[in-house]
Amino acid sequence: MGADDYITKPFDLDMMIAKVRAILNRMDRVREEGQDHFKRTSQDLNRLSALGILAASIAHEIRNQLCTVVSSAEMIQFTQDGASKEEYAGVVVQQIERINQTVNSMLNFAKGQKVKREPHKIDQIVEEALELTRPRIITADLIITTDIPKSLPHILVDRQQICLVLVNLII
Numbered sequence: 001m002g003a004d005d006y007i008t009k010p011f012d013l014d015m016m017i018a019k020v021r022a023i024l025n026r027m028d029r030v031r032e033e034g035q036d037h038f039k040r041t042s043q044d045l046n047r048l049s050a051l052g053i054l055a056a057s058i059a060h061e062i063r064n065q066l067c068t069v070v071s072s073a074e075m076i077q078f079t080q081d082g083a084s085k086e087e088y089a090g091v092v093v094q095q096i097e098r099i100n101q102t103v104n105s106m107l108n109f110a111k112g113q114k115v116k117r118e119p120h121k122i123d124q125i126v127e128e129a130l131e132l133t134r135p136r137i138i139t140a141d142l143i144i145t146t147d148i149p150k151s152l153p154h155i156l157v158d159r160q161q162i163c164l165v166l167v168n169l170i171i
């Protein structure tokens with residue numbers, strides 16, 4: 001608390017300068033520690049705020065994926081063709097895997113892990129998004145066409161996140 005930094009009278013000038021320097025050094029350390037603490041606290045608050053926004057987005061995404069699971073299950077129920085039933089069952093499995101990936105992404109974000117960006121072809125991600133939404137597209141009696149050149153270069157993205165955006169746009 002500084003009680004040891006008193007100076008008696010008459011004072012020695014060298015002793016006073018040394019005491020003042022010691023006090024200033026201690027003040028610098030305390031200020032730096034305070035700034036570091038503020039920075040960490042600010043980062044934690046930003047992460048919590050972003051996590052709240054992300055949680056709402058994740059809930060929305062999981063609901064969309066569950067709708068696809070339900071519509072695919074209904075298609076299985078009402079379809080007589082064995083090949084179609086197998087195809088819709090595959091969509092159900094894919095959507096359940098996506099729900100699991102979505103939850104894992106949220107947990108990784110909460111832990112502060114970075115997004116994994118890898119090279120992917122955008123036309124393949126679009127095809128995946130269309131495949132995942134196909135039961136809803138069929139149920140809505142829609143036709144979706146794409147015109148994406150196969151010659152486009154690979155892009156560095158998190159495949160799941162881009163697919164998620166596209167699925168949401170399609171839905």
